[in-house]
Amino acid sequence: MHLNSLLVFGKSGFMKYVFFRFGKMLLLIATVVLMVLVWQKCDFGAMQPSSPPATVPQPPPPPAEQPGTTNPEYPVEGKEINRKLMGKKLVYTKHARCRMDCRNISEKEVGDVLKNGKVNMVKSDMENAPCPKYALEGRTATKERVRIIFADCPDAAKVVTAIDLNNDNDRNCHCD
Incomplete structure (x- = not known):
């Protein structure tokens, strides 16, 4: 070319x-x-997606604040739950009786916590079927901080256990 x-x-x-x-x-x-x-x-x-992809773990949503419940971080008054439990027959489990005996917590003090205690939602288990459990915290007559676990059963309010929040020493208490 x-x-x-x-x-x-x-x-x-x-x-x-x-x-x-x-x-x-x-x-x-x-x-x-x-x-x-x-x-x-x-x-x-x-x-761009408006929210993170589904594979990214999201923190659980905070529990809904309902009248009579508490902030999940700190116990506050929950009078609605207290009234609901007080309206039922109170039954003590064998385990609760043993723990109350070990920790010198009387039935009167359990009743005081039931009446005036504050619900701790972190320690409560509302999904426990058929008896949701509520952790009520308060002070005894001797100013000891206690947590009483109540099970809200259809036929009765059951005292499940009693915990002394100031004293974690239960070596001499054999309730299991």
């Missing part, structure tokens, strides 16, 4: 030379320009 024949404009000799020589580069440049234009026109922010 002679240079003179390539420079002939007739029968697209010049155009054949340009596309043969620079065609791939021109095609690449045109593709890049097109991609840049598309990139500028698209709103990629709108394509």
Whole structure:
């Protein structure tokens, strides 16, 4: 092929030379320009998910604040639960009697906590079927901090256990 024949404009000799020589580069440049234009026109922010993907673990939602319940972090008054439990017959389990004996907690003090105690939602188990458990905390006549676990059964309010929050030493107490 002679240079003179390539420079002939007739029968697209010049155009054949340009596309043969620079065609791939021109095609690449045109593709890049097109991609840049598309990139500028698209709103990629709108394509982002509004919430994290389902595979990312989410913290559990806080328990719903209901009248008569407590903040999950700190015990506060829960008079509605107290009234509900007080309206039922009180039954002491064998385990509760043993723990009360070991920890010198009387039935009167259990009754005082039932009446005036504060529900600790962290230590309560409302999903325990058929008897949801409520942890009521309060002070005894001797100013000891106690937690009494009540089971709200259909037929009665059962005292499940009694815990002395100031004294964790139960080595001499064999209730199991």
